[in-house]
Amino acid sequence: MNWAETTLVNSAPRRWLQRCYEVPVLLRFGGRLIPGTRALEIGCGAGYGSQLVLERFGAAGVDGVDLDPAMIRRAGARLARYGDRVRLAQGSATDLRAALGADDGGYGAVFDFRIVHHIPDWRKAIGEVARALAPGGRFYFDEVTAHALARPTYRRLFEHPTEDRFSAEEFLDELTHHGLVVLRSLTRIHSDYLLGVAAKPIAGGGET
Structure with a gap:
């Protein structure tokens, strides 16, 4: 992220939107977590999302991974009160084994x-x-699609990969390609944003 997007992501209006709109939608689609669940947040940033995972979704613990060491330090300060319920690591969401030692099905x-x-x-x-x-x-x-990234405001202010951007449909199709079952999803603002929940099926028993 460049400075403009980092500032936006950590702003009070963005956190209000996440807390008051996006989290309630995700809870409605997927519910709170089963007691004892350990969760993972990819791209944890300054730790606000992980805090919501603990407090609103009821995770017993959360692991967070982010490429930016400065964000890991900020997240560590924000989440210090949760003690060993939180584990943070610098690394990539494309290689969770290297970042967190994440086992299959962990x-x-x-x-x-x-x-x-x-x-x-x-x-x-x-x-x-x-x-x-x-x-x-x-x-x-909770994602931003190619439709939004093509808008002039996004192009001027923010930096994103320019190739292989995904539409809402392509993102959902990729989940299915990897064996996940989309439980519910929605798009908003002309398909600029996609929110939803998918489940990994239990062998012989479908999703939860």
């Missing part, structure tokens, strides 16, 4: 608060999410 939930559209190899990131999810686990996502 997480009951994975959260994406507008990070996948920043990743050039976003398809690989989705594959890592699917790998890291436990059977019955859920992927909560």
